[in-house]
Structures are given as structure tokens and as C-alpha cells.
Amino acid sequence: MAQRLLMGNEAFAHGALEAGVRVVAGYPGTPSSELIETVAKLHGEGSAHGVHVEWSTNEKAALEVAAGASMAGARVLFTCKQVGLNVASDALLSLAYVGARGGCVLFVADDPGPISSQTEQDTRRFAAFAKVPVLDPSTPEEGFAMMKEAFELSERYGTPVIVRPTTRICHASTFFDVAEETHARPAPAEGFEKDPRWVIFPKRSFEAHGEINERLPRIASDPTFTRFTVVEEVPGEGERPTVAIVACGVSAAYGREALAALQRRAAEEGMELPPYRFIAVGSPYPFPADLMEQELEGIERVIVFEELDPVVEEELLKLAGARHLPYAVLGKLTGDAPDRGENASDVIRECLLRFFATESPDLASWAAALQPETLRFEGPLPVRPPVLCAGCPHRGSFYAVKRALKELSKQAERAGEPAVQAVLCGDIGCYTLGNAAPLDAVDTCLCMGAGITMAQGLAVVEPQKKHVAFVGDSTFFASALTGIANAVYNGHDVTFAILDNATTAMTGSQPHPGTGLTLMGERRAPIVIEGVLEALGVERIRIVDPLDTDASIEAARDCLAFAGPAAIIFRSPCIQIVAPEEPLSIDPVTCTGCKRCITQIGCPAIGFDGTVAFIDASLCVGCGLCVPVCPFGVIGAVGDGKGESA
Amino acid sequence: MIDILLAGVGGQGTVLAAKLLASAAASKGWKVRTAETIGMAQRGGSVTSHVRMGCQGEAVFAPLLTPGTADLIVAFEPAEAARALPYLAPDGLLVTASSALQPVTAALSAQPYTAIAVLDDVRAALASQAPEAAFLVVEEAPILEKVGASRALNVVLLASALAQGRVPISIEELKEAVSACVKPRFVAMNLEAIDLACVSE
Ligand code: SF4
Ligand code: SF4
Numbered sequence: 001m002a003q004r005l006l007m008g009n010e011a012f013a014h015g016a017l018e019a020g021v022r023v024v025a026g027y028p029g030t031p032s033s034e035l036i037e038t039v040a041k042l043h044g045e046g047s048a049h050g051v052h053v054e055w056s057t058n059e060k061a062a063l064e065v066a067a068g069a070s071m072a073g074a075r076v077l078f079t080c081k082q083v084g085l086n087v088a089s090d091a092l093l094s095l096a097y098v099g100a101r102g103g104c105v106l107f108v109a110d111d112p113g114p115i116s117s118q119t120e121q122d123t124r125r126f127a128a129f130a131k132v133p134v135l136d137p138s139t140p141e142e143g144f145a146m147m148k149e150a151f152e153l154s155e156r157y158g159t160p161v162i163v164r165p166t167t168r169i170c171h172a173s174t175f176f177d178v179a180e181e182t183h184a185r186p187a188p189a190e191g192f193e194k195d196p197r198w199v200i201f202p203k204r205s206f207e208a209h210g211e212i213n214e215r216l217p218r219i220a221s222d223p224t225f226t227r228f229t230v231v232e233e234v235p236g237e238g239e240r241p242t243v244a245i246v247a248c249g250v251s252a253a254y255g256r257e258a259l260a261a262l263q264r265r266a267a268e269e270g271m272e273l274p275p276y277r278f279i280a281v282g283s284p285y286p287f288p289a290d291l292m293e294q295e296l297e298g299i300e301r302v303i304v305f306e307e308l309d310p311v312v313e314e315e316l317l318k319l320a321g322a323r324h325l326p327y328a329v330l331g332k333l334t335g336d337a338p339d340r341g342e343n344a345s346d347v348i349r350e351c352l353l354r355f356f357a358t359e360s361p362d363l364a365s366w367a368a369a370l371q372p373e374t375l376r377f378e379g380p381l382p383v384r385p386p387v388l389c390a391g392c393p394h395r396g397s398f399y400a401v402k403r404a405l406k407e408l409s410k411q412a413e414r415a416g417e418p419a420v421q422a423v424l425c426g427d428i429g430c431y432t433l434g435n436a437a438p439l440d441a442v443d444t445c446l447c448m449g450a451g452i453t454m455a456q457g458l459a460v461v462e463p464q465k466k467h468v469a470f471v472g473d474s475t476f477f478a479s480a481l482t483g484i485a486n487a488v489y490n491g492h493d494v495t496f497a498i499l500d501n502a503t504t505a506m507t508g509s510q511p512h513p514g515t516g517l518t519l520m521g522e523r524r525a526p527i528v529i530e531g532v533l534e535a536l537g538v539e540r541i542r543i544v545d546p547l548d549t550d551a552s553i554e555a556a557r558d559c560l561a562f563a564g565p566a567a568i569i570f571r572s573p574c575i576q577i578v579a580p581e582e583p584l585s586i587d588p589v590t591c592t593g594c595k596r597c598i599t600q601i602g603c604p605a606i607g608f609d610g611t612v613a614f615i616d617a618s619l620c621v622g623c624g625l626c627v628p629v630c631p632f633g634v635i636g637a638v639g640d641g642k643g644e645s646a
Numbered sequence: 647m648i649d650i651l652l653a654g655v656g657g658q659g660t661v662l663a664a665k666l667l668a669s670a671a672a673s674k675g676w677k678v679r680t681a682e683t684i685g686m687a688q689r690g691g692s693v694t695s696h697v698r699m700g701c702q703g704e705a706v707f708a709p710l711l712t713p714g715t716a717d718l719i720v721a722f723e724p725a726e727a728a729r730a731l732p733y734l735a736p737d738g739l740l741v742t743a744s745s746a747l748q749p750v751t752a753a754l755s756a757q758p759y760t761a762i763a764v765l766d767d768v769r770a771a772l773a774s775q776a777p778e779a780a781f782l783v784v785e786e787a788p789i790l791e792k793v794g795a796s797r798a799l800n801v802v803l804l805a806s807a808l809a810q811g812r813v814p815i816s817i818e819e820l821k822e823a824v825s826a827c828v829k830p831r832f833v834a835m836n837l838e839a840i841d842l843a844c845v846s847e
Contacts, residue, residue, distance in 0.1 A: 003672075005665065005668055005669060005672065005678075007682070030684060030685035030686070031684065031685065115683075115685055115686070115687070116684075116685030116686045116687075139707075167685075168681055168709050168710065169709075171681060171682045171683075171684050172679055172680065172681040172682075172709035173664075173665075173668065173678075173679070173680045173681070173682075174677075174678060174679050174680075175672055175678065250708075250709070253707045253708045253709065254707075254708050254710075256707040256708075257707040257708040257712070260707070261712070344710060344712070345708050345710070345712045346712045346713055346714075349712075372713075372714065373714045373736060374713040374714040374732040374733075375714070375731045375732055375734055375736075375771060375772070375775050375776055375779075376731070376732065376771065376775065377728045377729070377731040377732070377767065377768065377771050378767075378771070379728065379763075379764065379767030379768075379771075380757070381725055381728055381729060381764070382725055382748070382749050382751055382752035382755075382759045383749065383751050384655065384690070384691055384692045384725070384726075384749040384751070385691055385749075385751070386656065386686045386687050386688070386689040386690055386691035387689060387690045387691075387749075387750055388689065389657075389689060389690065430689065433686075433689060436750070437750070437751070437754060438750075438754060506685075506686070506689075508684075595753075595754075598750070598753045598754060599754065602750045602753075602754065603750075604690050604747075604748075604749065604750050606753060607748035607752075607753050607758075608748070608752075608753045608758055609758060610758045613753075616747070616748075618796040619747075
């Protein structure tokens, strides 16, 4: 055993490896990605023996790889972010019926806020829909224990089990005792055993539905599952509590923090909080109804803190209705807890003050007098949204397409035709950031791969416009292929701008099929994007370097003018995976302050001091994109006479 | 309990700074939790790292600290110092770098953003609302130039903050954490930056 400072996701990887996981497959997505990266790292270092780990092409592929391995009796782990489960849902819903043999754990990370996601969907809800148990950790330590227990539960009941942490659990670090070496549990010697139950079929599904209905109530009262629902009682003077605080996931940690702060404050001021019961629900589905009924005996008011959906709140209401329990439930549905976004200790503290205030007039006046003590800053502050990195090649791709559209438009106007209008469909990845000013190059963004096909729908209704779909290389393999086949098959007049930067950049530079690198350390022949496009029947394909502005504009014009599906592959590596070049500079004497470099491309390395533009040498990577943008030619290398700094 | 907030711009190195503090605290036998901003905001957006230390053996529950409770805020950029202000405890210490990173939004707008103006506003806010708080503006540029690496910003700021003696972690303990957490070829450069930061205090 060794004590290590580990991020939640790293610790969960250790937990799964210690449980003997044999196959780990997933698709990157914040906040889940570090789990697989950790397994791959430990495998690469030679301390995780016998494990197979892979980034699959997308989540559906990953879950199916895991399902097959589980049927052969191996312990398997699937990972994704919440919206990734949507992609894998086809497999999941059937898998719940077919069942698991080797322990089958789905690690699905939710993102309240959302901080880096399209939706605030709740995987606990998804678990209930798919009829599979879900565990919800309140701390990284608890998540570590859950990862191990989930494999046991899965095997005991033959069901997939979801472990669903949220961002603040995934990305919180603390110290863990972890094994120095781990060994994957060998799959049973008899291997995959043929059995009709592995084949989903209407008659079998009806039977399996019955098995699911029978096993869920058993899981709901299995102590290995319900031990993650923890009850604490804070006594007053001999009284039994009549109020309860129920919290799920990380809200339990915030709740404990808020209660401790209130207790401290009350004690300082000679007040006493009423006695209460605190219940941290770590096993939300199937809901541990018997346990909760028992723990809520004598309780008159319950307040529920949970992020995303009111899952436990609704379960408590259902329980009250079904068993005629006399408690009132406060939470999201009643406006007593925030209806969305992240919770936090101070938010819960405010809710608790209101909750306790109704217990006695003394408490009410005390609570009303408490002022939050936070400093305010009232001066003007620049907003700082995320942006494409300085030197990001995507900037060149967006710039070239916009310039090409402008040139086509001018050409049309010269010929007495109406100006060219265009809709730019974006997608999921760093390049979603092309939406920000001044690029302003993302008109739609829906889900992985959607731009490719949405552009086609737009083109049907608005054939007079140009329709461009931007897609990254990793997203291309994950979910653009069927959409491109659709365009060729149905003859849609759209242009695909494929941003090939040789990595999955947004989630932290993971390899993908186009790179040929695998997590097992083998290097395979990369799948070539132009080869795929050609095979799918795309007739016009151009490949350019997005940092070569003239060539990029020419290629974009060519593809935009082509009737039928056409593709431009903008190929240049993400600056996070290559060494930077020497920074450029702007000559402050000859810079006219026209701000063209800023208003055209918006590189974060270029600032404006009120009179002239300047380049921040600590950010500039010397990509050169800004050089031809300057109409006065004053941007250049330090010392080449152009970009001479004073 | 010691609560520390690190506030900066994605890519400036707040994550490593949090790791250094956690490692220093753990070597003293304290309980520690840290939490990071990972994801979209890392691309040049505002980011924070939260470091919570149970310095008297007390349990640390939540990964995030609460507004009004930070004993120390280390800001990597003046506007981020201002943004983080609501987190500062009334008697806390706010340490900030002095060079501004202009966001594209500011470069585009008619009103340029300058570090001096924001720092003046922060100073005024502290004087009127938290007279017991302390404020330190670090002149990091000459030190970073001397060690030849802008990535040493995090240790320069941490060393300047710890040298104030308000948080019971010594410069020696910070150096040990650097040796334990930083890639071997960067250790010497970071240690030099720490020494320079302490001298200029
Ligand atoms: S060369 Fe120009 S566009 Fe490229 S990173 Fe430097 S300032 Fe930005
Ligand atoms: S990480 Fe790579 S792809 Fe993402 S914004 Fe930066 S340079 Fe562009």
C-alpha cells in the first residue's frame, strides 16, 4: 500500500484495478476522462497487470466492447460523461435485460452547472429508466469504495451497475492508500458459454423484464448497496428530532459543512439548533424505501439537497404516498432548494437557515439577523470566457471559411446576384469556441456529430444558402460517419470542414483512430480521413494547412462552390501537442491601431493598449496567422525589421 | 482549518500550485482536499483551485471553500484577484501577480483593461470593507525574466505568499514539495524562482 495524493478519477481507476477489472473501455468526456488515462498510465508503467484498456471510437462502441467481455466472464468497466450515456443508451437498455456475467460497472460522470457539458441531465434518472442500480458518492473516498463494491453487486445480481460521481468528486483530490500492483481477475476457464439469454428476443425480453422487477427490490434492501446511505443524528436535549436533512452525492459534503458552520455560529451566539437527523443517500436507485421509512419515523419535515433532478425528493414523496407517512418534503419542487446548477456550502446554509427558522420564533429572528459576510468588488471587470488557444489552428480554419464566403459574396454581387448567405454548423470540441467574438463562426451546436446532419436539413429548406458543418477529427470518427454517408446517399449540398488537429483536444489530448496510437501502447496504421471520405463517395476533397491563409481560402471557395457534398480537411496539429515557435511581435511605431488583427481573428496573445496592438510573448506560439491579417505588414519576428519591439 | 483559493487564467498553472500546497500540508500530517477547474475553462477562461487543509486534525468535508472564508487567495492575474475577492475572509491575505492578461473581450472593447486600474479598485474595496485584510502585489515579471520561464509564476506567487508568514507552511516545506511534485528537470529553475521571490519580498 502507498499513500498518494489522487484526484477522484485517479482513485476510481485504482479502485477498479484493485477489484480485478480486466477490460476498461470508454470515450473521453469532461469530467470523466482521467479514469481511463490513469488505467493506461498504470498499465504502461507495468503495475496494472492483465488489464486491457482502450479509448473506443465512441461510447456505444465502448459499452458493447465491455458487454461482450462481461459475457465472457471478465470484470469490465465502461466510462463516459453524462451525455456519453445517451450515445451508449441503445446498448445499455438492452444490456439491463440481457444481464451481466463478469462484474459490469458503468462509470458515468455528471456535470452540474453545467461546467463543460451540453445538458444538466441526471444519470440517476437514466439508471431508473434503464432499470439498473446507481451509486452516488459524496466524497472521492466513498467513490473509491463504491467502485469496488459495484463489481460485487453486479455479479451477485447479474446486472450492470452505474457509479455516478459529479464534477466536484471527479476533480477533487485527497490522499488515498492504494495497492502498488494490481492483477486483473482471470475470466472463468470455461469462457463464454452459449445460452439463449445472451440473445435479446421478444419472448426472452418479457421473461427478463420479470427478472429485473424481481431483483430491483432485493437490491434496494441489500446491505452492500444500502450501506452507502448513511444516517447521523444530532441530538438536542433529550428530544427526538422532528426534522430531517437528506442530501445526495456531493451535496452531502456541502450539507455537513453548512451544518457545522451553523452549529458553530449558533453556539457563539448562545442559540441552539433544533435536533435533526442527517441522511446522506449514496444509493438512490433502487430507492432504499424500507431503510428510509425506518429512518424517517417521527419526522415531520424533510428538506432534500441534491444537484440536477429532484430524484430523491420524488422518491420520498412516492414513499410518503405509498405508505401514508406524515412528513412534508421540501426541496427543488417546493422552491426550498435551488432548482438547477451546482449546490455549494453557502447556498445550502441559506436554505437550512430558512428551514430551521420555521421551528421557533427565536430561531426565526436569529436567522433573519444573520448577514452573509462577503466582500464585494464593484469596479469594472473584463469577462473572461474560454477561447481557442493562441495559435490554435482552428482559428485559421474558421477565418478561411468566413473569408471565402465573403469573397464568393462579393463575386456574386459583382455579377448582379444576391449576396451569399451561409449557416455555419458547429459541433462538440474545442472548436465550439469558434462561437466567440470576433470569429462568430458557430451558428448551431447540438450534440456529437450533429452539425454534419443538421447542415443537411438546413440545406433542404434553404437551398439558396451555403451550409458548412465543422467537425473535429475525434468527433469525425465518433459520430460523423453515418451523417456523411447520409449526405452522399441523399445528395445534400453541404460542405464539411474537418478540423484535423491529430488529437481529442478539449478533453486533454487523447488519441483516436486517426492517430493510430492506442492505450495499450501499440502503434497502428492510422485510419486516414480522406480515405474514409473517398470510400463514402465524397467527390470533392481538399486538404490544406489552416495556417496557410491563401491556400485555405482557395480550398474553401472551391468546396463551397461545388454542388453536392464536399470536404475540406484542415490539417495542423493542436498547439498543446507540439512545441511552440518563437513568438512574433508588433512594431509599436508603425502599428496604426486599426485593430484588424484583433477584430478579424481574436487571438488571445494580441492585446490593445489603447493606442496600438501588442503581442504577449508569453502566450504567442508564432503560428503566423496574424501576419497577413495586418494591412500594414507590421507583425513579424523579433529582429526581422517588421515586428521590432521598441 | 486553512482555506486557500488559487485564482487565475486557464493555462497559468494553478493546478500545480494546488498540488504543491497539498503536498506540503500532507507532509505535516494535515488532512487535505483540493478541487480543480478542468474542462472548457482551461482554454483561457477564469479558473480556480481550492485547497482546504485540516491543520488541527479536523475533518474536511466539502471540496470547495465558501465565500468569505479564504485565509489566503493567490491570484495569478489582477482581474482574477478582483473576481475572487468575495472569497476572502475579513482578515485574510490577498496576494496577486501584477501583470494583466488581456482577454480577447477586453482587446475588442473600446475600454482597454489595465492592471493598475483594477488593482487600485481592489485596494479601495479592501480598505473600505475589510480593513484587517492584507494585500500584496507581487512584481513577478523581473523574477520570471531572470529564471527565463514564465511557468515559474506559480512558485513565485506561492513563495511570496508564504513569506508573509500568515499560513504555517515554511519556504523550506514549499521547496520540498517542489522537489516531490515537479518534473526533475524543472526543479532547479523552480527553486531558484522561490529564492528570488523571497529576496524581493
Ligand atoms: S503568431 Fe499571431 S495569431 Fe499566432 S499565436 Fe502569435 S499572436 Fe496569435
Ligand atoms: S487545445 Fe488545441 S484544439 Fe483546443 S483550443 Fe487549444 S490549440 Fe485549439
